[in-house]
Amino acid sequence: MKENKSWDLYADNRKDILSIVGLNFLSDIPRGLFNGLLYLFILGLVLPVLNNTAHDFSYLWELFAFYISAFVLYLMLTVISQTNNYVRAYSISTDLRIVLGNKLRRLQLGFFKQKDPGDVTGRLLHDVSQAETTLSHNLPDIVTSVVVPVLIGLFLIYVNAEMAGIMLLSVLIAAFFVILARRIIAALGMEHVTAINQTSSRILEYARSVKLLKSYDMTGDKFSILDNTMRKLKKLSFKSEVYAGIPVQIFLLLLDAGYLIMLSAGATMTLTGDISIPELFTFAVLGYYFFAPIKKLGPILVLMRYTRLSIDRIGEVLTAEELPFDAEQELPDDNTIEFNNVSFRYKDKDVLKNINCRFPVNSMTALVGLSGSGKSTMINLIARFWDVQSGSISIGGVPVKELNPDLLLSRISMVFQDVYLFNDTIANNIRVGKQYATLEEIKKAARLARCDEFIEKLPQGYDTIVSEGGSSLSGGERQRISIARAILKDAPIVLLDEATASLDPENEAVIQEALENLVRGRTLIVIAHRFKSIENADQILVLDDGKISESGTHDLLVSGGGLYQRLWMMQQQAGGWKMRSSDPAVKYDNIMGTSSVSVDQQI
Ligand SMILES: Nc1ncnc2c1ncn2[C@@H]1O[C@H](COP(=O)(O)OP(=O)(O)O)[C@@H](O)[C@H]1O
Ligand SMILES: [Mg+2]
Incomplete structure (x- = not known):
């Protein structure tokens, strides 16, 4: 496989990515803080009971006040960082779509002929969305899932290194299975992603041609192609989900096992007096908060492997060979x-x-x-x-x-025999010829191309929406619209x-x-x-x-x-x-x- 230069895609968006990571990191700190404060608060309530001493209420109130402040800070930062995630991720993927769109225009037509039409749209839609989800959801989740356990882990090592060691060991062993699942996706995933795109292009094709096929009584046959593609997708999805799913399940089991083993070890240690009951209690509560984000992290890292496939596919378009040109060269006045x-x-x-x-x-x-x-x-x-x-x-x-x-x-104005119309109004379909044409200009071109008559008979006239590809109009009508485009373009x-x-x-x-x-x-x-x-x-x-x-x-x-x-x-x-x-x-x-x-x- 090609060298992965994935994040180069976002070279112009480094700041956006940094702000996503940074703000989520900031909002995780009060979160870790109030987890710790909660623990101290409970300890402050329980310890005096165990030791038969009086409660230190001023201390408890202080803790409570800190706790509430950390919580409010956490809420505020979370709202800010979540909004930031969505806005930034959305603008990054919009930028990316524009870059891709511009790139596609500079490619040789040959590029599209080699690819399935569904494959190209797949890259623009599916792959970019996949990358967007990663930026808006997964990346922040990863930040949280790393920051919170690290904070809690450090604190627990300070409380009792041996028990913390058991926890860390189980995480290390479990991590191996995440690596395994990612390897499996790397091996199977490309086939899977390709199958998803093939299915979407077959569906497109089927939807476009269903009328024609029906008229030839071919739906059954053509449908079998769609059907086979679906079956293939199902098989591949099943394969990659099962093959990659099993290690993920093992990962989760190992983490649960780690938590239980740690607690059992702790219980034994209370008997020998190596650890106090409040310390054990601390591990029970914070251990839970330690493991929960890691459990979330594993599957995310596995899914991220798919994102990398998508990014590779986007990269393939971005690095495809362009039609070269001399930027200095202006169009000559002569059109011979x-x-x-x-x-x-x-x-x-x-x-x-x-x-x-x-x-x-x-x-x-x-x-x-x-x-x-x-x-x-x-x-x-x-x-x-x-x-x-x-x-x-x-x-x-x-x-x-x-x-x-x-x-x-x-x-150049071109008119072909096969005309493609966009899923938009008739007026806008003619306007393709000249972006800022007025309705008057459009109507004039339509008159010259002899479309005015049939357009005015349509329920919404020039505002009638044409179906994708133009299948709601006859071949002659489509061709006349395309002639109107050319006349308008002038x-x-x-x-x-x-x-x-x-x-x-x-x-x-x-x-x-x-x-x-x-x-x-x-x-x-x-x-x-x-x-x-x-x-x-x-x-x-x-x-x-x-x-x-x-x-x-x-x-x-x-x-x-x-x-x-x-x-x-x-x-x-x-x-x-x-x-x-x-x-x-x-x-x-x-x-x-x-x-x-x-x-x-x-x-
Ligand atoms: N995109 C393409 N890839 C490969 N061969 C092509 C392609 N387009 C046209 N051809 C071939 O090039 C030849 C000339 O095609 P074309 O220019 O469309 O002919 P005409 O317009 O005179 O019918 C034909 O043999 C056709 O099969
Ligand atoms: Mg021809």
Whole structure:
């Protein structure tokens, strides 16, 4: 396992942590004090009876007054330190979430592809909460559980070293079992924590897709995946709880045994006169207060081992490789995009090979090619979701590799075929395009994207809450919302990846027009699913297996005798009818992204 640099996470919060520890330490002192005073008070009451002497009332009153003051001080400090614990721990974990959020934005998209979506959210939610609980509850408890027994222990050693020795010995032996339990969690825990996150991501997935699955009558099947994950979690939870639980139980038993042995030894010693009855009494009372916090400490230390796993997992995100950039580099004014000898592969799959092309400002370029030829990849590379392995992509002459990804994205509007909507109002979902947009601006963008009609029909209009992912809206409606976002964002570079694929032809024609209006003065790149929408493009690039095989205008390419001509002919023959090939083996089904030409009839 990696070296544990856990507390580095909190490097900026050292003061908060110190204040949590310090205040709890302070509040524990009067607590130890009034335990001791209680003992002296009882002694002051009992001893005169045993010795048949008169009570010293002024002494007792004094003790009582001290006792009450210590108690009040203890209460006050406890309230202060508890409030402090919560506030500080909360602000630490908020800071941590912000740091994580910022970090996630600077990571390559590849990081998320390697991980389960539940795993990433798990780190943000579960692991950070685990760390927060540790700071607000466990850390103060640990302080108390150490300070109080140490104070009492010192006092008891002073009273009778032999009996105190028995107590300390039992603590030492018991401690061994806590170490054992922590070892077991270290060995099993990662699997357990991963299983917890896997379960949450399966549940998410299931909840998101339940409608779709139902329509295919697949709930049973899909459910079995969820079911298996749950079973695995149950098994692992059981394993780590039992395996780690047994040593914890032994720990508790040993401490109880220590207390009893000490008392028995004390009783014997009163017979030989090595210890007085009041001393034995002292051990009975304070021994209890000595052991109680230690009994609490053991399980906490065991649970803290889980926290360390969480912290390690958070650390893994924080140390993941970022997209590098040159902090000095400003965005150029020019928005011309250029590919110079660009080659790109995902892991070991070559996708783009030696691409050279230029996307001028104030022009529309269409990317055409069979499904899998690399069109979406080209668009994603411009937005720097990944970095290319060789060659360079530049904007206004500056390689995107040198640009801060946040800055770069501020200049780009993207619309994808798959649209994700947040669990928020429609207005806020459109506002994603421009943070401080007024409702008027939002409505205007919605009108241009043709969403106003369906939005106004919704029960709360623009304030209607969309369900997570957007499953309460149709694919076409989601896509129109995402187009409204892009229109609202009003960025100089517009990348449309099959942006109108889920729309009916009527809406598509209108939106197409709106999008074309968007082009004025901008750099527009379109992956379209219908040829009709790209006939006016200033330039068309035909991608064939990761290479540009043809380029030019529609008029040029349509008679060029190449792939473009073949594809165009096929769509012409299909007569613009939307026919979906039901046979997935038909390669050309996805000719232009999701174009619906049924090619089996033509070939
Ligand atoms: N994240 C990814 N990881 C690995 N391979 C990918 C990834 N995204 C796309 N690919 C592969 O890269 C190739 C090009 O994909 P893509 O750019 O989406 O094509 P298009 O948009 O033209 O359909 C395909 O073979 C696809 O399977
Ligand atoms: Mg694609």
